[in-house]
Amino acid sequence: MTPQDLFQYLLRLGDNTLVLGHRTSEWCGTGPVLEEDIALANTALDLIGQTQMWLGYAGEVESEGRSADDLAMLRDVWDFRNVLLVEQPNGDFGQTMMRQFLFDLWHDLMLANLQKSADPRIAEIAEKASKEVRYHLERSTDTVVGLGDGSPESHRRMQAALNLLWPYVGELFVPDDIDAAAVAAGIGPDPAGIGAQYRNLADEVMARATLAIPSDPFAHKGGKSGFRHTEHLGHMLTEMQWLQRAYPGATW
Amino acid sequence: MYAQMIKSEATKEDPEKLAAFQARIDADDKIEPKDWMPLGYRKTLVRQIGQHAHSEIVGQLPEGNWVTRAPTLERKAILLAKVQDEAGHGLYLYCAAETLGVSRDELTEDLLSGKMKYSSIFNYPTLTWADMGAVGWLVDGAAIMNQVPLQRTSYGPYARAMVRICKEESFHQRQGYDIMMKMANGTSAQKRMAQDALNRFWYPALMMFGPSDKDSVHSEQSMAWKIKMNTNDELRQKFVDQTVPQAEYLGLTVPDPAVKWNDKTKRYDFSEPDWDEFFDVIKGNGPCNTERLAARNRAWDDGAWVRDGFLAHARKKAARRMAAE
Ligand SMILES: [Fe+2]
Ligand SMILES: [Fe+2]
Numbered sequence: 001m002t003p004q005d006l007f008q009y010l011l012r013l014g015d016n017t018l019v020l021g022h023r024t025s026e027w028c029g030t031g032p033v034l035e036e037d038i039a040l041a042n043t044a045l046d047l048i049g050q051t052q053m054w055l056g057y058a059g060e061v062e063s064e065g066r067s068a069d070d071l072a073m074l075r076d077v078w079d080f081r082n083v084l085l086v087e088q089p090n091g092d093f094g095q096t097m098m099r100q101f102l103f104d105l106w107h108d109l110m111l112a113n114l115q116k117s118a119d120p121r122i123a124e125i126a127e128k129a130s131k132e133v134r135y136h137l138e139r140s141t142d143t144v145v146g147l148g149d150g151s152p153e154s155h156r157r158m159q160a161a162l163n164l165l166w167p168y169v170g171e172l173f174v175p176d177d178i179d180a181a182a183v184a185a186g187i188g189p190d191p192a193g194i195g196a197q198y199r200n201l202a203d204e205v206m207a208r209a210t211l212a213i214p215s216d217p218f219a220h221k222g223g224k225s226g227f228r229h230t231e232h233l234g235h236m237l238t239e240m241q242w243l244q245r246a247y248p249g250a251t252w
Numbered sequence: 253m254y255a256q257m258i259k260s261e262a263t264k265e266d267p268e269k270l271a272a273f274q275a276r277i278d279a280d281d282k283i284e285p286k287d288w289m290p291l292g293y294r295k296t297l298v299r300q301i302g303q304h305a306h307s308e309i310v311g312q313l314p315e316g317n318w319v320t321r322a323p324t325l326e327r328k329a330i331l332l333a334k335v336q337d338e339a340g341h342g343l344y345l346y347c348a349a350e351t352l353g354v355s356r357d358e359l360t361e362d363l364l365s366g367k368m369k370y371s372s373i374f375n376y377p378t379l380t381w382a383d384m385g386a387v388g389w390l391v392d393g394a395a396i397m398n399q400v401p402l403q404r405t406s407y408g409p410y411a412r413a414m415v416r417i418c419k420e421e422s423f424h425q426r427q428g429y430d431i432m433m434k435m436a437n438g439t440s441a442q443k444r445m446a447q448d449a450l451n452r453f454w455y456p457a458l459m460m461f462g463p464s465d466k467d468s469v470h471s472e473q474s475m476a477w478k479i480k481m482n483t484n485d486e487l488r489q490k491f492v493d494q495t496v497p498q499a500e501y502l503g504l505t506v507p508d509p510a511v512k513w514n515d516k517t518k519r520y521d522f523s524e525p526d527w528d529e530f531f532d533v534i535k536g537n538g539p540c541n542t543e544r545l546a547a548r549n550r551a552w553d554d555g556a557w558v559r560d561g562f563l564a565h566a567r568k569k570a571a572r573r574m575a576a577e
Contacts, residue, residue, distance in 0.1 A: 018325075025328065028319045028335055029312030030547065032555020034343050034356075037312070041336035048329045069324045093558050146565040147558065154561025243323040243381055250439050252323035252381070252431075 001185040005178050006119075007062045008081060009188065011071070012178075012224055014054030015082035017129075018072055019233070020103060021047030022240055023090055032093050039139060043100065046132040053125045073244040077234050084223035085168035087233045091161065094147055094154065098161035101140035105201055106172045108137045109194045118186035141205055148209025159211050170219020173198070254307035254371045254395055256462040257534065258300045258480075260473035261292030277478050282408035285351040293477055297407055298352050299368070300479060305345035306363045306370040308338045310544050314378040315387060323381060330427055331384060337420045344416060348409040364549050372530060375538030376456050382435050382442070386449035388428015390457040390495065396421045397491045398461065401481035429498065436502040443503075450499065451507045455525040457495075461488040463527060492522050 001009070024044035031037035055068035066074075086103055090096045111133055114126035147154040173195035182188035206213055222228030243252070270290060276283065283289055312335045319335065322328035346356040362368040373391050378384065396418060403414045435446035462468060462484040474480035492511075499506050510523045532538065 022320065025319050025332055028316035028332065029309075029339070030316070030551040030554075032551070032558035034309070034339055034346075036555075036558075037339045038336055038343070041332055041339070045329055045332055045336070048325055048332070052325050052329075069326075072325055073323070093555065147561040149565055149568060150561030151557070151564035153557050154564065157557065239320050242321055247439065247441055250323075250442055252327055252434055252438075 001181045001187055003061055003063075005181045006187070007058055008178050009182055010054055010058035010061060010122075011079075011081040012083075014051050014058055014068070014071070015080050016086050016103070016107075017047040017054060018051040019080070019082040019236065020086040020100075021045075021051055022236060023086065023088075024096070024100070026090055027096065036093070040096075043136055043139075046129075046136065050125070050129045050132070053128070057121055057125065069244075073241045077229050077237060078226055080223070080229060080233060080237075081226050082223055082233075083168070083171045084220050084230055085165065085171065087223065087230055087236065088165060088168060089232055091164075092157060094157040095161040095164065097140055097143040097147070098158060099165055100136065101144045101205070102165055102169050102202075104133060104137040104140045105198055105205075106169075106194065107133045109197055110189070113189035113194070117188060122187060144205060144211070145209045148206070148211045155210065158209065162206070162211050163214055166214045167216075167218055167220050170217070171221040171224055174219070174221055174224075176225065254311075254398070254460075255300045255303040256369070256371060256460070257468075258296060258303065258474065260471070260477075260479075261295040265290050274476070277406045277476075280404075281406075282411065283406050284408045292473070293479070294352055296474060296477070296479060297410065298349055298354050300474075301345055301349040301352070301410055302354070302359045302362070303369055303371075305342050305349060305359065306368060307374065308342035308345060309363070310370045310374045310548060311391075312338050313544055313547055314374055314376070314540075315384060317378050318381060318384050321381070322384075327384075327431075334388070334424050334427065337424065341413075341417045341420070344413040348407075348413045351409045360552065364545070364552055366536070366545060369534065371460060372533040372538060373456050373460050375533050375540045375544060376452070377540050379452070380445045380449060382432070382445035382449035383453070385428050385431030385435055385446065386453040388424050388426075389432050389498070390428075390450075390453050391460070392421050392424040392428060393495065394457050394460040394491055396425060397487050397494075398482075404478070404481065406478035432502055432504075436504060446502070447504050450504050454507050455529075458488055458491070458522075458525045459530045459533075461485075461491065463530070464524065467527075489519055492520050496520050496522075 021044050024040055024047065027037070027040045027044075029037060031040055051072065052068050055071045059066045059068060059071055085099060088095075088099060090099075108130065111126045111130035115123050115130060117123040117126065144158065148158040149155070150158075173191045175191045179188070179191050183190050202213065223230075269288060273283075273288065273290060273293075283293075315331060315335050315338075319328060319332050322331050346359060349359060350356060359368065363370065373394075378387065399414050399418050399421060403411055403418060405411045405414065432446055432449075435442040438446075465471070465483045465485045468484055471480055471483060475483075496506055496511055506522075508523045510521060512521050514521045533541065536542075
């Protein structure tokens, strides 16, 4: 795998956690109940920590002297490589937790594979992250099941969230040249290979949650390649990057 | 101080029981939930612990205001962890209050209706990143000043909650001061921001200790019960004595020309805050009272379907278990 390809590969991992961590942090102090506030903050903190590891390594691989913070705070939309799913707005708590579940399920499978990576740094980060993500998945699964199979209103809202977000799931499993290079180098798994496993597990959880996965197989894409993000990402970056942009060169 | 202006309840109970109770307090015995206690003691504690808990919860908002704009990943993580700690403090304190026979939901309703108060400091806006430094340094600093003695308060669950909370608060204060250091030693814009934050938060921080002793008529009973350990003015003076040298070290100016070391008293002289402003804020006319209360109400109302949904699920699960047995 060329350093350029590896750099892109690491950006994908780091931008996913960066963007989802940021989205989750938007909840700060406004959750439905105190325990959920604490759990949301925990998830965001884990994801920010993982971002520091992925983007830190990405900066090293790029070897142009960019730190994790430089990569997070000083790139514009078209240089972000996160999937579209994670940049979707929080919506209500159900939408946030549905997004979290759909991502966690992939994240958990992905990290299990990355722990076997031929790149020892990736294997190391994946091992550390997977312990956290295992817990995220447990929690988001419980939430999706609890609210899906809850009151009529919570069921309706969770089904609406699933309908809204399911078209963003497919992108996680569409392979491209960079994935192929990662597979060839033994660095990462074939995304398509994870897809079947994902679907089985998702079916099982949604059955318990009494929710129906939409039958339309259509999938949006463009985040992972950076070709076409949604409009939401730019607004998120405007907020997240504001201080670094407004006061260039300052140390915080 | 996260609990301001707590009115002590008078108590009319069996004098013998009262005397025995006071003797336990005087002997530094801890009162535990199942022990007999005067009604006034219980009511005053509920109000004080509840107000303290509400302050932790509402206190998430001014700092939450900057989580999504934190300048680096590390700063974001530190700030988020801090706000998370405050939620945890709220949780410990609600639990302590529950041992006195009042539920978290009841207390929450009283916060949301405006019947119960929270610390006036959280009705001030956070306008720049330096405010995250100033809040940690001054607000958590003032909170520690009040809470460290409360670790010895007479009510066991409250004292124990304070022990856990104090450990984290001193961490918060150090982190706040660290932000101020970076700003004060930074670019000229950062220095300006730091000074501006100190200018805005100095007097509100002094107000956190509550009105001057001469106007604070409710303290005596609470002091006798060891629910309140020091007078407002004692704590305020201590805070000023600790904070002025810290400001000097940062190269910042405390916005009070009267601040001067007094060689006779061995303490700093300083000006009283504007108590009219304080009472305005308490009455609901602070810069952010409306937003803060609206934000808590919105979070609670928006979360209603979630709480109901989880409850419905728990009931279904229990019913299924019953049916299976
Ligand atoms: Fe606190
Ligand atoms: Fe604190």
